[in-house]
Amino acid sequence: MAAISPQAVFIEKLAAIFPLGAAERTALENVPVKVVELRRGQDVVRQGDRPTRCCILFEGFACWSKVTKEANRQILGIHIPGDLPDLHSLHLSFMDSTLTAMTTCSVGYVKHEVVRDLCDRYPGIARALWRSTLVDGAIFREWVANIGGRQAYQRIGHLLCEIFVRLSAVGRVVDGRCRLPFTQSELAEAAGLSIVHVNRTLQEWRKQGLIELLSGQLTIPDLAAACEAADFDPSYLHFKDG
Amino acid sequence: MAAISPQAVFIEKLAAIFPLGAAERTALENVPVKVVELRRGQDVVRQGDRPTRCCILFEGFACWSKVTKEANRQILGIHIPGDLPDLHSLHLSFMDSTLTAMTTCSVGYVKHEVVRDLCDRYPGIARALWRSTLVDGAIFREWVANIGGRQAYQRIGHLLCEIFVRLSAVGRVVDGRCRLPFTQSELAEAAGLSIVHVNRTLQEWRKQGLIELLSGQLTIPDLAAACEAADFDPSYLHFKDG
DNA sequence: GCCCGGAATTAACATATGTGAACGCCCCGA
DNA sequence: TCGGGGCGTTCACATATGTTAATTCCGGGC
Incomplete structure (x- = not known):
């Protein structure tokens, strides 16, 4: 099968956010991207760092986190x-x-200076990138x-519905099911609950037959029903937002 | 005393975010701003709206909110x-x-088209505005x-420290004290707690002598001590972030 | 100066969620 | 094949926080 260049992924991502012209696409095709594989648990950037590059996540799951005083x-987000x-x-x-x-993640690094230069020369790219950060903000609000x-x-239901819908938008959901190798402990850290209570809650969802998270697979047989039960409305994800 | 133009406030705000050149300042001085007074409880924009303008808050407090199914x-933020x-x-x-x-709030409205045009012509302004939205995002994360x-x-302590420090940065804190006319019910909605528990908690802070919120006045006699007790570190506000 | 209503406070009680610990499962590596 | 460790599950119990409702406080309007 044909290899897809990292730039192509980047371009499609941005084009999905905001229509890109031919010149902008050409400029993006020439952006140097350094692809790196990361192991589970490795930090991409740490609190306090002053990075000189930013990244695109090609494959895998990553999360933002902070540590509070009680350790x-x-x-904060996935x-x-x-x-x-x-x-x-x-x-x-x-x-x-x-x-x-x-x-395990595959990420592509792009130098800040390159991105800044792109933004200065192509307002359309700047807008697309800005908008991407605004959608992130909308997700934090939610x-x-x-x-x-x-x-x-x-x-818990809302959290799982969000990830399911977002994965669905990038074609990772087949037959009401997708790979989601999160540990219950991670879910607890994301939801601000204890592990034990996450376990209880997941079992409750399972019992209702609406959401099942088992051996790294998330299954939502009837998304509409799950959304209803979880009080989840995807509009804040600003998908086809025109 | 001399009246300060709304544009001047806007310019100083942006200049604090990102250094502005002379041309950029001139451009900003000519931005049409419509100043409006709002009463307490009035919505500036509502969930679902498609606004054609954005605003600057000159005076007063405003908050973002969402209503969940259980009403x-x-x-989400202040x-x-x-x-x-x-x-x-x-x-x-x-x-x-x-x-x-x-x-009661005094806000200035600026048309989207005007701002977009400014952004396209002055990358520095675009960067300052983008950065402003990124700081908002950082606050949501926190x-x-x-x-x-x-x-x-x-x-609760963290929340009050944040507002205190932000007010301090715009010169609203005098002698360890500032106006903060929030109701305990609003505090509860912000912290995700019940009114009664907010009350208990505020009394606990008062008893410790670290934070006092009384009749619309927030007093923090020893900010460092309060920050320590509230696990508050202002760096996420990205103040002098160079 | 009096009354009214919203806000703060207090109390008694209910419950969602946390804690600590034990147990079993399963995968993987020696 | 065995052993260990991480993960999921369960239990009994502790507690932070929610609920309801009554009482007090206080500022503003008449």
Whole structure:
């Protein structure tokens, strides 16, 4: 099968965000991208770092997290293939949280100076990248609402529905099912719950037959029903947002 | 005393974010700004709206919120004088949450087309505005960490420290004290706690002598001590971030 | 100066969620 | 084949926080 260049993935990602012209596409094709494989648990960037590059996540799952004083880690957001997790490093000089590979990941690094130059020369690219960071912001807002305003059952459901829908948008869902190798402990850190309670809650969802997370597979047989039960409305993801 | 033009406030805000050149300042001085007074409780923009303008908050407090299915409102973030709350409406076609005046507010509206044009012509302005939205994102991230990862005592303290420090940066804190006319019910909606528990928690802070919120006045006599107790580190606000 | 209503406070009680610990499963490496 | 470790599961129990409701406080309007 034909190899797909990392640049092509990048271009399609941006084009999905914002229509790109021919000149912009050409410029993007020539962007140097350094592809790297990361092992599960490796940090991409750490809180306090002053990175000189940002990345695109080609394959795998990664998450942002912070550690609070009582030494528990809170996961702030999750990234899936195709995401541009740390675009904000472009204009915030240091990292306020840590990005970690949750699985084996394949990421492509692009130098800040290259991206900045692209933005200055092509306002359309700047807009697409800016918009990408704004969608990330919208997701953080929803996480605040989810963690602050919903009980454990809906909170976990909402989280899983979000990831399911986002994975679906990049073609990772087949037959109501996708790979999602998260540990219950990670889910707990993301939802702000204890492991034990996540376990109870997942079993409740399983019993209802609406959501099943088992051996690294997430199954949602009836998405509409699950969304309803989890109080999940995907509009904040700003998909076909024109 | 001399009247300060709304444009001047806008320019100083942006200049604080990112150095502006003379041409950029001149361009900003000619931006048409429509100043409007809002009463407490009035919405600036509503979830689902497709605004054609964005705003700058000159005076007063405003907050983003969403309503969850069980009909409780979750406050997602708080804006103080000088903020640009809804800049993201520039590239996200509809609002995913509602911006409401928490007090009497004075806001200035600027048309999207004007801002977009400015961004296209002055990359420096585009960068400053983009950066402003990125700082908002950083604050949302911290809110996720705060609500998901801290107990009520620290959670409330963290919230109040954040607002205190931000108000301090725009000169609203005098003698360890500033105006903060929030209701305990609003605090509860922001922290994801019940009113009663917010009350208990505020009393605990008061008893410790670290934070006092009384009759619309927030007092933090020893900021360093309060930050320590609330596990608050202001770096995520990205103030002098160079 | 009095009354009204929203906000703060308090109390008693209910419950969602956390904690600690034990157990079994399963994969993997020696 | 055995042993170890991570992960999921379960249990009994602890506690942070929610709920309901009554009481007090306080500022604003008449």
